[in-house]
Amino acid sequence: MDCRNIRNFSIIAHIDHGKSTLADRLLEFTGTVSERELKEQMLDDMQLERDRGITIKARSVSVEYKHGNTTYQLNLIDTPGHVDFQYEVSRALTCCEGALLLVDAFQGVEAQTVANGYNAFDHDLAIIPVINKIDLDYARVDEVVEEIEQQFGLGDAEVQKVSAKEGIGIEGLLEAVIEHVPPPTGDPAAELRAMVFDSHYDEFRGAITYIRVMEGTIGKGDKIQFVRAGSVHDVIEIGQFTPQQTPCDALHAGQVGYVICNIKSLDMIHIGDTLCLNKSEVEPLPGYQEPKRMVYCGLYPSDGQDFKELRDALGRLKINDPSFEFEAETSEALGFGFRCGFLGLLHMEIVQQRLEQESDVDLIQTAPNVTYEVTKKDGTEMRIHRPQEVPEPGDILEFRQPIVRVNFITPGEYVGAIMKLCNERRGVQQSQEYISPTRMMLCYDLPLAEVIYDLHDKLKSATRGYGTMDYEIIGYQAADLVRMDILVNGNRVDALSVICHRADSQVRGRAVCKKLKQEIDRHMFEVAVQAAIGAKIIARETVRALRKNVTAKCYGGDISRKKKLWAKQREGKKRMKSIGSVDIPQKAFMAVLDKGQDKK
Amino acid sequence: MTMPVPRSAYIHVPFCRHRCGYCNFTVIAGRDDLHASYLQALQMELETLGAPQEMETVFLGGGTPTQLHPDELRRLFDLIAYWFPMVTEGEYTIEANPEDIDEESVALFQEYGVNRVSLGGQSFDMDKLTLLERSHQPSQLEQCFTLLKSIPSVSMDLIFGVPGETLAQWSADLDSLLIFRPTHISTYGLTIEKGTSFWSRFERGDLLEVDEELQRQFYIEARQRLSAAGYHHYEVSNFARPGFECRHNQAYWFGDPYFAVGPGAASFVNGYREVNHRSTTTYISKVLAGESPVAESELVSGEELHREVLVFALRRLDGINPDWFFQKTGVTIESLAGDQITKFVNQGLLRWHDGRLCLTEEGLLVSDSLWPYLL
Ligand SMILES: Nc1nc2c(ncn2[C@@H]2O[C@H](COP(=O)(O)OP(=O)(O)OP(=O)(O)O)[C@@H](O)[C@H]2O)c(=O)[nH]1
Ligand code: SF4
Ligand SMILES: [Mg+2]
Numbered sequence: 001m002d003c004r005n006i007r008n009f010s011i012i013a014h015i016d017h018g019k020s021t022l023a024d025r026l027l028e029f030t031g032t033v034s035e036r037e038l039k040e041q042m043l044d045d046m047q048l049e050r051d052r053g054i055t056i057k058a059r060s061v062s063v064e065y066k067h068g069n070t071t072y073q074l075n076l077i078d079t080p081g082h083v084d085f086q087y088e089v090s091r092a093l094t095c096c097e098g099a100l101l102l103v104d105a106f107q108g109v110e111a112q113t114v115a116n117g118y119n120a121f122d123h124d125l126a127i128i129p130v131i132n133k134i135d136l137d138y139a140r141v142d143e144v145v146e147e148i149e150q151q152f153g154l155g156d157a158e159v160q161k162v163s164a165k166e167g168i169g170i171e172g173l174l175e176a177v178i179e180h181v182p183p184p185t186g187d188p189a190a191e192l193r194a195m196v197f198d199s200h201y202d203e204f205r206g207a208i209t210y211i212r213v214m215e216g217t218i219g220k221g222d223k224i225q226f227v228r229a230g231s232v233h234d235v236i237e238i239g240q241f242t243p244q245q246t247p248c249d250a251l252h253a254g255q256v257g258y259v260i261c262n263i264k265s266l267d268m269i270h271i272g273d274t275l276c277l278n279k280s281e282v283e284p285l286p287g288y289q290e291p292k293r294m295v296y297c298g299l300y301p302s303d304g305q306d307f308k309e310l311r312d313a314l315g316r317l318k319i320n321d322p323s324f325e326f327e328a329e330t331s332e333a334l335g336f337g338f339r340c341g342f343l344g345l346l347h348m349e350i351v352q353q354r355l356e357q358e359s360d361v362d363l364i365q366t367a368p369n370v371t372y373e374v375t376k377k378d379g380t381e382m383r384i385h386r387p388q389e390v391p392e393p394g395d396i397l398e399f400r401q402p403i404v405r406v407n408f409i410t411p412g413e414y415v416g417a418i419m420k421l422c423n424e425r426r427g428v429q430q431s432q433e434y435i436s437p438t439r440m441m442l443c444y445d446l447p448l449a450e451v452i453y454d455l456h457d458k459l460k461s462a463t464r465g466y467g468t469m470d471y472e473i474i475g476y477q478a479a480d481l482v483r484m485d486i487l488v489n490g491n492r493v494d495a496l497s498v499i500c501h502r503a504d505s506q507v508r509g510r511a512v513c514k515k516l517k518q519e520i521d522r523h524m525f526e527v528a529v530q531a532a533i534g535a536k537i538i539a540r541e542t543v544r545a546l547r548k549n550v551t552a553k554c555y556g557g558d559i560s561r562k563k564k565l566w567a568k569q570r571e572g573k574k575r576m577k578s579i580g581s582v583d584i585p586q587k588a589f590m591a592v593l594d595k596g597q598d599k600k
Numbered sequence: 601m602t603m604p605v606p607r608s609a610y611i612h613v614p615f616c617r618h619r620c621g622y623c624n625f626t627v628i629a630g631r632d633d634l635h636a637s638y639l640q641a642l643q644m645e646l647e648t649l650g651a652p653q654e655m656e657t658v659f660l661g662g663g664t665p666t667q668l669h670p671d672e673l674r675r676l677f678d679l680i681a682y683w684f685p686m687v688t689e690g691e692y693t694i695e696a697n698p699e700d701i702d703e704e705s706v707a708l709f710q711e712y713g714v715n716r717v718s719l720g721g722q723s724f725d726m727d728k729l730t731l732l733e734r735s736h737q738p739s740q741l742e743q744c745f746t747l748l749k750s751i752p753s754v755s756m757d758l759i760f761g762v763p764g765e766t767l768a769q770w771s772a773d774l775d776s777l778l779i780f781r782p783t784h785i786s787t788y789g790l791t792i793e794k795g796t797s798f799w800s801r802f803e804r805g806d807l808l809e810v811d812e813e814l815q816r817q818f819y820i821e822a823r824q825r826l827s828a829a830g831y832h833h834y835e836v837s838n839f840a841r842p843g844f845e846c847r848h849n850q851a852y853w854f855g856d857p858y859f860a861v862g863p864g865a866a867s868f869v870n871g872y873r874e875v876n877h878r879s880t881t882t883y884i885s886k887v888l889a890g891e892s893p894v895a896e897s898e899l900v901s902g903e904e905l906h907r908e909v910l911v912f913a914l915r916r917l918d919g920i921n922p923d924w925f926f927q928k929t930g931v932t933i934e935s936l937a938g939d940q941i942t943k944f945v946n947q948g949l950l951r952w953h954d955g956r957l958c959l960t961e962e963g964l965l966v967s968d969s970l971w972p973y974l975l
Contacts, residue, residue, distance in 0.1 A: 523969075524947065524949065524962075524966050524969055525947075546966045546969055547812050547813055547815075547816045547965065547966075548789075548812050548815050548816040548819065548965050548966065549965070549966045549967070549968040549969050550789075550819075550836055550964065550965060550966065550967050550968055551836070551967075551968050552787075552788035552789055552791070552836065552837040553788060553837065554836065554837075554852070554853075554912070554915060555849060555852055556610055556852050556858065556860055556865070556866045556867070556868070557626075557860075557864060557865065557866035557875060559852060559866070559868075559873070559908075559912065560866065560873045560875065560896075560898070562971075563908060563911075563975065566911070566968070566971040566972045566975050567972070567975050569972035570972040570973065570975050573972055573973070581947075
């Protein structure tokens with residue numbers, strides 16, 4: 001295939017603006033899949049993607065399109081819209097010369113539209129703005145055109161107007177792609193350099209590595225090498241996704257496809273690595289960043305016997321999802337378990353759901369937290385992934401937390417509500433501007449910890465669903481942070497410790513104690529639940545001792561009824577964790593998420 | 601654990617004049633028209649026994665057995681006399697409502713060898729009785745005791761912890777009962793159960809449950825008063841003058857087998873715990889159609905049974921003699937639950953006393969919290 005007839009582009013947008021549906025139409029219009037094979041959002045083929053109706057993993061597809069007398073090869077990559085999976089978008093963009101920036105004709109420009117749009121600019125891509133869903137009765141096409149122009153200054157580019165659902169404007173869009181997206185450059189005769197941009201694991205074939213060939217040619221049977229990993233493999237198969245894996249003899253400069261070697265774990269494939277021929281001395285391509293784990297939590301088997309099973313299940317997941325990481329840890333309260341790192345809360349939820357689906361280990365999850373930094377008085381630097389690691393208050397010189405820059409886009413009338421949300425979370429406003437006569441973009445710097453837990457939910461309710469947000473890490477800043485411990489009858493429950501701002505500790509401590517009081521059954525003795533910072537108690541609740549609990553009537557018919565009731569209570573107790581002699585139900589370990597009334 | 605043949609039988613008579621506000625027993629109110637078909641069904645259920653079974657204890661409970669008219673009651677007694685003949689020295693109990701006790705009924709009891717009457721007296725306090733929706737007067741109770749002089753053992757039920765009740769009121773109630781020195785007293789804290797009219801009133805906030813601390817005091821008061829008056833507190837809610845402990849109920853707590861007939865009746869035969877249909881009409885139609893009235897059946901054996909014996913025998917205040925337990929179950933208490941028991945002993949909830957394992961007073965008061973750990 002002549003390089004000039006190749007076009008590589010991504011479809012990028014805010015979540016739900018119709019990327020995957022547009023990909024369906026492109027597959028259909030070009031005859032890549034027949035109508036019979038086609039199903040909605042067919043590239044979202046993971047069960048979880050179908051369950052949730054969102055794209056989690058970027059997918060590439062090669063389609064052939066005849067325009068005039070020329071047959072073009074279009075390599076398109078459908079990307080996820082959710083902020084947790086932003087890094088997938090970056091990877092995809094590195095392999096393309098162009099991007100379709102999709103905007104919902106009713107929703108208009110939203111936070112991820114802006115984030116992804118600028119991401120494409122940063123990659124020097126040709127951007128084709130596309131307004132989707134023009135079939136909607138309440139589509140406001142002209143206003144949205146204005147929003148796009150105002151936001152991105154794309155005055156000269158012609159805005160495509162399509163309906164992915166109804167198949168309107170698809171041909172014009174394809175023409176625009178051919179005309180405006182430049183063909184890849186690169187010499188098929190040069191020495192091979194290919195960018196590894198993704199991978200997935202196939203049970204039968206092992207790792208499938210996704211590449212974009214930058215220079216040279218790769219063929220079946222070649223002996224290749226991953227520059228960074230330093231490993232050497234034989235190429236067993238190469239091919240392209242159409243969308244199923246379709247083998248071919250060679251991939252040339254400019255093409256996107258896959259490589260199968262005999263690789264048993266995704267751990268061995270580093271995204272951003274450069275693939276070249278064995279013994280080649282080429283300069284590696286600039287790699288892109290490792291995915292950043294934003295959130296950590298502990299996962300423990302509620303039955304200690306299941307530790308090994310949980311480890312195996314996590315291992316299997318990691319093979320498929322290298323962006324998630326885990327390492328063994330122990331907790332006095334919960335025993336042996338794992339500290340797991342995730343891209344965000346959605347990612348955490350997804351991993352947990354997969355764990356539940358794919359193994360039947362009953363899990364206890366501790367409250368999620370972000371990674372902190374501490375400089376100790378003796379000069380030691382620490383990265384803190386779990387509250388238990390925080391040194392004693394007296395040993396800390398500086399306690400730093402990750403700060404993110406958050407962009408909100410909202411109809412003007414909700415600006416006040418968003419400002420209130422941010423101020424409560426100690427946000428610092430950076431800017432505020434109109435992106436159209438009715439819509440505003442607000443920018444705040446906020447502690448990541450304040451953002452991940454519930455800011456998105458709070459934003460949605462404060463703006464009736466119209467506000468959107470996007471964030472990126474900008475660095476660490478010192479703050480007056482403390483580790484708040486929870487004591488149950490004087491015993492510290494390590495798994496319940498949290499890191500929070502000192503000014504919030506009182507309110508949070510009270511809320512957690514209150515919540516725990518509800519969760520812990522009354523015992524035959526009084527149970528004191530306390531929140532403490534160092535040795536100082538800042539909140540206390542008491543679970544009163546049981547004073548009378550005795551069944552009066554217990555004759556013939558009562559025996560099996562009572563026995564069933566007590567047996568049920570026994571099963572409940574078995575799943576609890578015993579601290580001292582206090583039985584703490586699993587649910588209680590999430591109680592620390594309760595932030596108190598102030599932010600409701 | 602070998603299963604001997606049952607030596608105890610329970611017969612459930614589901615009829616009541618009116619359903620009391622706190623009652624969630626298997627009861628049907630105001631349906632005297634069903635008496636005949638009930639007796640018919642009962643007879644058919646008894647016939648499935650094949651042959652008469654000799655009994656050491658028979659217990660006629662309800663509901664209100666005395667709600668049956670005298671000729672119906674006679675028919676019931678005849679059926680029992682045939683199917684469950686008593687050994688000499690047997691214990692034959694009938695539950696009775698105070699309003700139903702008269703010379704005629706007492707004569708009938710005597711004629712059939714009933715030697716124990718359990719009176720649903722509940723209280724001597726008119727306000728309490730009214731709140732409980734009981735239809736007898738305190739003065740009727742006095743007459744009952746006179747009429748029942750010829751019956752060797754008379755037990756009375758007494759309820760405490762009725763909404764609004766004070767400790768002084770409860771003391772007075774105990775005093776009133778002690779004047780008659782019944783051979784046996786069962787006393788219960790009022791519980792508000794789902795499916796009763798008290799429950800709905802409680803949910804609406806019309807009825808307030810007595811504070812837990814006060815309930816505890818009521819119970820302790822009963823223990824102290826009755827012990828001082830010479831009653832032996834032998835099971836969580838039962839007190840008796842020496843030698844008058846209810847033998848029938850002990851069979852339940854010792855894990856002995858027993859027959860049971862009638863709607864909602866629960867039996868334990870050959871290791872199976874079975875419960876009949878709780879609805880009287882369903883019970884009748886099933887039996888009359890030749891079908892089994894059993895609604896639930898489960899085999900209880902092995903460790904489950906041993907633990908059950910442990911728990912229910914521990915509800916008896918004399919506790920458990922380890923040798924008896926070993927003989928009964930073939931396992932030692934130690935091997936079954938030694939660690940847990942040691943823990944409770946250390947917490948002061950159980951104790952070893954005269955070589956027996958028993959609840960302490962504190963353990964008794966919160967005993968329902970112990971059982972889940974022992975089952
Ligand atoms: N009316 C209308 N609805 C559309 C159109 N395109 C997509 N939709 C609907 O919009 C919703 C989201 O579509 P997707 O294709 O899953 O959106 P996406 O951008 O891939 O979403 P993520 O991958 O989760 O970011 C679905 O319910 C589609 O049916 C369109 O042109 N018109
Ligand atoms: S008399 Fe006894 S069985 Fe009948 S309704 Fe009243 S409490 Fe229930
Ligand atoms: Mg999608």
